[in-house]
Amino acid sequence: MIRSIKQHTSLAFPMQAALDGLRSLVIARIESQGNGTAFDVNDWIKDENNRQLFDYKTKQNVIGLSDEDWLVVLLTIVPHLQPNFFESIIYEHFPNGGELPEFGGTKGTNHRGMLPTGETIQFILAGNDLEKRLHIQELFLEAHVFFKQGILWLEPVREGEPLMSGRIILSQEWVEKLLFNKEWVPRFGLDFPAKNITTHMLWDDVVLHPQTLQQVNDISSWLTHHDKLNEDENFKRKIKPGYRVLFYGPSGTGKTLTAALLGRQFNKEVYRIDLSQIVSKFIGETEKNLENVFKKAETKDWILFFDEADALFGKRTNVQSAHDKYANQEVSYLLQRVEDYKGLLILASNFKNNLDDAFIRRFHAVIHFPMPNQKERYTLWQKSMPKSLKVDSSVNLNELSAKYELSGASILNAVYFSALQCYSRNSDTLTQTDLINGIRKEFLKEEKSV
Numbered sequence: 001m002i003r004s005i006k007q008h009t010s011l012a013f014p015m016q017a018a019l020d021g022l023r024s025l026v027i028a029r030i031e032s033q034g035n036g037t038a039f040d041v042n043d044w045i046k047d048e049n050n051r052q053l054f055d056y057k058t059k060q061n062v063i064g065l066s067d068e069d070w071l072v073v074l075l076t077i078v079p080h081l082q083p084n085f086f087e088s089i090i091y092e093h094f095p096n097g098g099e100l101p102e103f104g105g106t107k108g109t110n111h112r113g114m115l116p117t118g119e120t121i122q123f124i125l126a127g128n129d130l131e132k133r134l135h136i137q138e139l140f141l142e143a144h145v146f147f148k149q150g151i152l153w154l155e156p157v158r159e160g161e162p163l164m165s166g167r168i169i170l171s172q173e174w175v176e177k178l179l180f181n182k183e184w185v186p187r188f189g190l191d192f193p194a195k196n197i198t199t200h201m202l203w204d205d206v207v208l209h210p211q212t213l214q215q216v217n218d219i220s221s222w223l224t225h226h227d228k229l230n231e232d233e234n235f236k237r238k239i240k241p242g243y244r245v246l247f248y249g250p251s252g253t254g255k256t257l258t259a260a261l262l263g264r265q266f267n268k269e270v271y272r273i274d275l276s277q278i279v280s281k282f283i284g285e286t287e288k289n290l291e292n293v294f295k296k297a298e299t300k301d302w303i304l305f306f307d308e309a310d311a312l313f314g315k316r317t318n319v320q321s322a323h324d325k326y327a328n329q330e331v332s333y334l335l336q337r338v339e340d341y342k343g344l345l346i347l348a349s350n351f352k353n354n355l356d357d358a359f360i361r362r363f364h365a366v367i368h369f370p371m372p373n374q375k376e377r378y379t380l381w382q383k384s385m386p387k388s389l390k391v392d393s394s395v396n397l398n399e400l401s402a403k404y405e406l407s408g409a410s411i412l413n414a415v416y417f418s419a420l421q422c423y424s425r426n427s428d429t430l431t432q433t434d435l436i437n438g439i440r441k442e443f444l445k446e447e448k449s450v
Contacts, residue, residue, distance in 0.1 A: 014055050015178075019082065021053030022074055026089050029124050030100075034093070041068075041125050064145055071125065072139060075116050076152055076170040077178050083113035086120070102128075106167050118154050118164030137164060150299040186296060194271040194293050197305065199260040206254055206261065207372060207379045207408060215367045216258055219245060222364075223266045223344065241342045244362055246309075248352040249369030252409030255348040258369075259305045262344070270303040287333045294337055301343050309347035310354035335359065372408060377401035380408050384415040386430070389422055394432040404439050414438030 025044060032039035044050055045067050057070050065073065078085045090100060104119025118140060126132035139146060140154045147153060151174055154166040176182055186192045208216065222229075222243045230241045247255040256272070263270035273293060297304055335358055338345060349355060352366065360366065372380060378401035385391065406414065418434035 014052075015081070017052040017055060018074055019078070019085070021050055022071075022078065023085075023089065024050070025053070025071070026086070026124055027093075029127060030089065030093050033102075033127060039127060041071075045071075064149070068125065069139070069145065072121055072146075072168075073152065073170070073174065073178070075121060075124065076168045077175065079111060079113055079115055080170075080175060080179065083111065086114040086116070104165065106165075108167075115167050117167050119162070121168065122164055148299070150295065188274070192292055192296065193274045193289055194304075195274060197256065197260050197263075197270050197272045199257060199264060201257065201261065203261055203265070205383055206257060207376050207383065208254060208258075209368075209370055209372075209376070212367055212369055215365055216262075218365060219243070219262060219344065220265065223262065223268075240339060242339070243344050243364050244338060244341075245344070245346045246352065246355070246360070246363045246366045247346060247348040247369055248350065248366070250350060250371055250407060252407030253369035253371060254408055255369050256305070256307060259303060259346050259348075263303050268301060268303050268344075270305055271297065272305045272307055290334070290337065294341060298342065303344045303346065304341065306345075306347045308349065310349045310351065335362070338362065371405060374401050377404075377406065377411065380411045381415075384412045386415065386419045389419055390429040392429050392431040395430065395435065396432060400432075400435060400439070406439065406442060410442045414442050417441050 025041075028039055028044065029041075031037075053074070054067060054070060057065070062070065082088075086103075086105060090103065094100070102119070102123050104117040104121075104123060105114040106117055108115050118137070121139075122133045122136045126136050138144065141147065145151065150171055152168055152170045154163065155169055157163065157166045185196075186194070188195050226241070226243065229235050229239070247258065249255065259270055259272075262268075271293070273290075293304070335356075338359070339362055347355070347359070347363075352360070352368075378397055381397040381401055414435060415438060418430060418438040421434050421437065422428070422430055
């Protein structure tokens with residue numbers, strides 16, 4: 001707790017200096033408008049007396065933003081710190097009331113202070129200079145770093161109203177970065193229906209069919225070299241930059257684990273899409289929920305993992321009702337959105353044939369995760385044995401691997417249950433009977449008998 005308080009206190013001083021600098025900037029603009037004098041923001045930025053406003057940018061290690069960009073970001077973060085920041089300045093210069101329509105600003109649903117709009121930024125940074133005001137509009141176009149990195153954007157306005165009258169929305173990631181100097185972690189919920197998946201396992205813990213392993217290595221090659229391909233003069237005109245893969249095969253054969261290991265190997269976050277949150281019975285909601293995930297993922301280079309993907313990427317049907325029509329529209333939307341994603345996107349399904357053929361054609365790789373054969377099962381049994389228990393002479397892994405067809409996950413579960421039984425009877429030795437009991441428990445899940 002003490003460390004946290006000290007950290008926030010150390011951040012407060014440069015932020016306060018930044019707010020003081022912003023205040024002087026806004027006052028200078030209002031006064032120049034009132035008395036008709038010229039005021040150039042670029043000259044104000046270069047003045048050494050005003051450089052304290054940019055010290056916080058250095059402290060937060062913000063790169064890729066110009067001084068002008070930084071001013072826009074700070075003006076947008078202000079309401080999170082001082083709700084009456086803009087009103088107090090306006091009241092100071094108009095104590096008897098009066099409007100300043102060129103200042104822009106709007107009210108929020110819960111927030112009672114002024115929230116900056118695009119017009120607010122135009123007024124403060126450009127005044128009445130039309131050329132500069134048009135330049136400010138360009139800061140909110142798709143080509144600018146604000147859009148590319150998902151830093152901030154203009155809220156859409158009603159048709160017919162000026163574009164710049166939209167509220168400026170600063171991403172939650174940057175709010176936390178600026179206020180608390182920490183990396184933003186998306187919170188699972190309706191707005192972000194995806195969960196981060198990780199693993200402590202290593203590639204040595206995995207047993208895959210040789211052909212499966214070779215195709216997984218092809219994904220590793222793409223993750224290593226895709227930047228070179230994207231820069232190739234021929235490829236970048238013809239090939240979309242992302243990589244799309246289908247994992248298919250029975251449950252427990254390593255599909256999810258492989259995705260998590262790829263993330264660990266290349267230091268990338270892997271987000272598993274929760275289809276129960278994505279799919280909605282309401283028209284258009286599925287696309288909206290999924291778009292929230294894609295928008296956040298695009299600027300982070302995440303690996304997106306759709307488990308049980310046939311629930312979302314299933315085959316289109318003949319249109320016999322309104323429901324069929326909109327279901328087909330969802331699939332068509334997904335086709336385009338999946339193809340536009342610039343990172344690694346993995347779909348997993350138990351059965352390849354359940355997916356729409358149009359998706360299959362768009363995959364760079366279709367990788368089968370079959371049930372392990374006898375030799376692979378023997379290796380899995382070996383790798384799953386606990387280090388803290390002795391192995392009784394009765395244990396015959398060759399017999400178990402030959403007699404019982406189990407997936408890798410089922411073998412691990414069986415050994416885990418067997419070890420638990422040993423500890424419960426205060427034994428330090430694992431027996432063949434313990435392992436068979438573990439197998440029996442796994443078979444009962446699928447209503448099979450040993």
